[in-house]
Each structure stands twice: as C-alpha cells, then as structure tokens.
Amino acid sequence: MKKEELYRRLEKEILIFDGAMGTMLQQSGLKAGECPEAMNLHHEESIFQIHRKYVEAGCRIIQTNTFGANRIKLDLYGLADQVEAINAKGAAIARKAAGEGCLVAGDMGPIGKLLSPLGPLSYEEAYHTFYEQAKALIEGGVDLINIETMSDIQEAKIAVIAAKDAGDVPVICTMTFQKDLRTLTGTDPETAAAILEALDVAVLGANCSFGPDMMINVLERMYKITKKPLIVQPNAGLPKLVNGETCFDLSPEEMAGYAKTLVAAGANIIGGCCGTTPGHMEAMAKTLSGEKPIQRQTITCSKLSSGSKTVFIDEALPYNIIGECINLTGRKHLMESVRENNFHVIAKEAQSQVTAGAQIIDVNMGIRDGMVREETAMVNGIMAVQRAVDAPLSIDTVNVEVMEAALKVYRGKPLLNSTNGEDASLDRVIHLAKRYGAAILGLTLDQQGIPETVEKRFHLAKKIVNRAVKAGIPKEDIFIDTLTLTAGAQQKWVPDTLKTLRRVKEELGVRTILGVSNISHGLPNRRDLTAAYLAMALEAGLDVPIINPYEEKIWAVLRSANVLTGRDEKAQEYIRWASEKVEAERSKEQKVKKESLFEAVIEGERERVPNLIKGLQQQGFSAMEIIQEQVVKALEAVGEGYEKQTYFLPQLLMAAEAAQSAFVCLKEDLEQESYEKIGTYLIATVKGDIHDIGKNIVSIMLQNHGFKVVDLGKDVPTETIIQKAIEEKPDIIGLSALMTTTMQEMQEVVEGLKNKDLNIPVMVGGAVVTEVFAASIGAEYAADAVEAVKAAKRIIEKKKALE
Incomplete structure (x- = not known):
C-alpha cells in the first residue's frame, strides 16, 4: 500500500483501528510468563479468531500479534532464532482474517532496553533489531507498519528509519505519555509530533498512556503543529483488580462517548489499547459511522527540536537566535578542552548561551590539527550539549560523514549547517535530512566560491530550494544563508547580501539565516556595527541570526524589533526585559559557575x-x-x-x-567510617513480566540515596520473592509490573507475605499500576523513581519512630 492511497481514505473517513491484543490473548488462555507472539506458531486459530472479532466489530485496520516479536525480546524466551517465522506467520494470520477492505498493520513495539548513554543499547543494535522485524512483516504481506507504545523518542526515530528502509509501505508511529503529558524520557506532544513529522511518517499520534479523556489534550496539542494525520489508541480507562483479575473501568458505551470529541481534537484513526475489546471497537465504529475527519490545518511555521523542547520560527512569533560560541576556531580554551576530551567545558558553554537567551545552539567541532578526529569530537560534543541543555541544536559541519554520525546520536530535529549549491554536497545533505528528520541550511556558494552578483547568489538559493522541495523536504524546513561578508575587507558586497536575502524571502518563501557577527570582523567598536547590521538584516527579511548571545546591544535590537513588527504583543516581553535590566553580556568568570x-x-x-x-x-x-x-x-x-x-x-x-x-x-x-545503609529494599518485576527498565531505574536511585538494594530481576515467581524476603529481612519490598496481565501477581505477593506472617511494607509501581489499584491490594504506590525514593524514606522514618 502506498502512503497516498492511505491518505485518500483518511480524507473521506475515520478509520477504526483494532483494540487490545493482550487483553484478548489473556481471555484465550495465555498464561503468565508465556510469550504472546509465539502463539502465532502454536495457536494460530486463537489469533485468527481474535482478528476476526475485530474485523466483524467494524475495524478497518487490524494489527499483527507481533508487538514484542523482535530479536532482543524473543531472546528472553529462547526464541531469538524465530524472528522471521513469528512475524511472517503473524502477518499471514492477520491477512487471512482481514478479508476485503480491511488493512493489516505490522505491529512493532519497543525493544525493552534503554539506548546509550542511558542504557546498553547502541544505535546499530537497535536499528538492526527493528529492521529485521519490519522486513519480516513487510515480506509477510502487511499493508503498513505500526510502531507503537514508544516512550523514548530516540528509539522511535531509529524504529521509523529502520522500517522505512525495510520496505515501501506507510509507517505509523505512536508515543506513550505519562500523566504529565511527557514521555518517560521527557518528550512533550508537540516535540514528538515535530520529530516524527520530520521523519515523514504517514501518521503519528499516541497510544496506551491513559483513557480517552486525557488523550484529547495530547491530540489537540499535536494537531496545532503538524499537517500529518493523527491516530489515537487510548486505554479503556484505568485498571482495577476485580476477583483477582485486572479490569478497566470504561465500558464500550462509555468509551464510545469520547469518540466524536477525539475526532474534533484531530483524530483520523481511532483504536484502542489496554482493556479494549471488540465490544469497545464496535461501539466506536457505530458512533463514528459516517463521521468525517476535521480539515487539516495549514502549518507554515518552522520547527527545530531537542528531545524535550521545540522552538517555533514564524513571522508572527518573536525572533529566535542561534548561539554561535561553540566553535573551536579562535577559541583556544574550547580547542584545548576537546583535545583533552573534556566536553564539560563545551556543555557549560551551551548552558551559558541558553542562560543568555539563545534558543538554538550551534555546535561546530571543526578541528584540523590531526590530534582529534572531527567525527569523534562532534559526536561527543552533541552528546554533551544535548545532555546539558534542552535547546535544539545546529549541527555545524560540511563533512557529511561527521554530520551523519551526529544525527545518529541526536535525539531531536536539528538544523544541518550546512550545504551549498555544489551538486554533491547538496544531494548528500538533502538525503541525510530526509533520512534522519532534519532541517537544512543552504549557503549561496558553490565549488567556484561566492558569486559576485545578487542574481547569481539568488540563482544558487533557488537551486537549493528547488532541489530540496523536489526531494520531499517541506519549505518550512529549508533555510538559506546569503552569506555575510566582512565590511572591513569586502565592503562593496555588504549590500548584496541583504538584497539577496530580501529576494529569497519574498520570491522563494523559505526561512533565512545570517551569521551576523561576521560583518564587523577586524573592525573597532564591533558591537555597534554588528547591532546596526542586525537591524538592517531584520528589515530585509532575516528570520534567525547566528550571533553571540552575550552582547547586550544585540538583545536591544531584537527586543525592539519584536515590538515594532508586532511579534511582541503589547510589548510585554520588551517591558519585562527592560524592567529586569537583563545584562546578556557576561565575562567568562560570570558565565562559569564554581566547579563542585x-x-x-x-x-x-x-x-x-x-x-x-x-x-x-x-x-x-x-x-x-x-x-x-x-x-x-x-x-x-x-x-x-x-x-x-x-x-x-x-x-x-x-x-x-x-x-x-x-x-x-x-x-x-x-x-572504614562505618557508613550505614538507610535500609534494605527488596525489588523485583513480578512473575510473567519481562520488563525491567522502570525497576532498574528505581534500584539505581535507591542505591544512591543510601539503601541496600536486593534486586531479584524480572519474571520472578511469588514463591521466590517470599523466600528472599525471609532470608534478607528487608525493610521494604518493591514490585514492578508493566502489563495488565501481570498486575494480579502483585496481589499474590501481598497475600503470600500475609500468609507467612511477614509484616513488610510493599510498594508497587509500573506503567499500568495506579494509586487506586495499590490501595486495593494494601500496598504503597510510587508513580516513578523519585517518588519511590521519597516513599521509601517515609516508610523508614515511620519505622524508626515506632522502635
């Protein structure tokens, strides 16, 4: 199936996706600890019947039973050599069940490990894992790929790239959000949409997370900033334990009551996640019968993103600047820090620029002394800077190998700085931008240098824009730099830069960037000259200056221009800035805090x-x-x-x-100093659950706060937990579960402890666990690792007070 064909359907109708597979598998006899995806090989009829129930309920897209059928997850069951067989069979069963008019989506979930530097998973390992699964699904006959329940935007990016490489089918990608409307690794809905849109997924959205009530807000926020169709797959409300079984609190009728509101919020495809059944989807389908999607917005603003924040660039918004100070040329202390592999200095420079007001940070690691490879320096620099600040980055290099290495580790949507009118450079940078989801900056020069006339410079700009648009890069992701030349050495060409810039803005309709500080190089009183040139450039149509954010006069020009062009409504920001007397120019001693x-x-x-x-x-x-x-x-x-x-x-x-x-x-x-631990914390992921990322994070945090942690691992039987509790005599027992099918094991542990007269506080947590559920089984609840530490300390303090 081609993306255009899918879009034609989405223009005319709301497509109903299927609901939960895990819930149905549990009802079909899946036991805790069994591999759900292996049922494709051994219980084909059961899987077929589940698919048929969803098709008969009115679903027009059904997903293969392959959520965890990647090599790394299957290896936990000893099935790593069955990746192709399980995925191909899953595709075949779904295709047989779909019949006419129903599409089959190859389902791919997360790998289950954190990516470097947060975890052990490399880009290459993640890419090959996703590629292998996607290839098997596409060759098995699926119409599209559905990448779902992603909590890490970097992992989602890799999965999308791998799936697109595996075959020419539409790719859908959905993120899962926490109650704060951010993913586990901190991505908000706008940023997720901006990054996934740049990767040119066919459809993007959200799944799992929570019920339809909170999904409305996620959809609305995504709809405002993306042209892409949206998909939503909420849970059937909140989980609860009834007679030892996990249930969800929204009936089919109650969930269907949200259907039209979800459409009004921007949904083109509506499905269900945890707790939803064919009954839920049938109610949705009936409610939305004949319903049309709302019209997509025309989005013209440009977007650059880190992993957690998006910067919007538009004529109606205040000016943004790109901080220019991470450039090794002429900055001896930065050069020395890179040679010494001390990227803390680079990170601090980024922090200082953000503090001074820069919204985007340029990272240039060009080093030509033979002592350090630019690729190594760039990768380390990008890693250090994105760890230190949430500002989007500009990857500043003309070396495409260096550029690609940086793109592999960058979590967001960067600006590629730069390409030019030379065919080889232009084609390769456009390819990287398309592949990794980035905006491009084109310089008006080619292999013969900078043209001497406005017409020739404009011709190069037009060539860059046309080539990029033809390759599928939207105009809002194309930036042109008409090149600032120094007034001291090339004074007669200074007006040409601004004349070209004006033509680019008016005739090509793309964003413009200038390295403004270059104008005053080699001349006295540089601040005044640079500020004057900035004002002229803004009037000519400059969108984003690359500039030194520590210069106070620069901010005076920008703040004033925001008022005079109507970008700063009622001069609110200008008044705030003036009243606070912000001093953006700082000495190095002021910028760098005392190290500790x-x-x-x-x-x-x-x-x-x-x-x-x-x-x-x-x-x-x-x-x-x-x-x-x-x-x-x-x-x-x-x-x-x-x-x-x-x-x-x-x-x-x-x-x-x-x-x-x-x-x-x-x-x-x-x-030697007899350092005593605060207490002992026994922790485990319960029986049948192979997920341990959250548990591992809690373990690390508790250890660092002074607890002795006894980590029993994942898929731990109740009997083992109780036996270890007897042996270790912990102060607290922590239990983790990610799946609704394993939540009831927590109650088994609590009851088992009571039966052994072990009066040990139990703390529970995990993606599907709620405070209400915890209270119902007599346990403490921790929403995340930070809350787990606080709750554990409260329990210890209470225990000591009673002693």
Missing part, C-alpha cells in the same frame, strides 16, 4: 567525579560528609527538578550514574 562535586552530579558529569572527590578529600572532608553534603543533596535537587519538569529521565539517570561513580570512589573510606 554537587554540580558535577547534577549535570551527570561522572568523568569529573574522581578528581573532584580527591580535591574535597585534600581539603579535609570525610567520605561521609562528601556523600551527605554533595552527592545526596545533588540527587535531591535533581529529584525536585524532575517533579517540576525542569529535568527529565535522561538527566535523572546521568545524575544517578555520576553519584554511583562517587560511591565507587569512596567505597573503602565509607567502610
């Missing part, structure tokens, strides 16, 4: 930890003081930031790793 272990842990700079600890020990601090006053307080600060949504999971994990490094360095000293 506290700061290193917060920023996840684990490589700096050993030397900082040595320094503290030389000053006379004990190991206990270092842990309590620096490490634990830093973790608490990160935890507070996580709760306030100023930090997200990547920062949480990086800080945890830095803290672990401190504990390793101080292990012997802590033992």
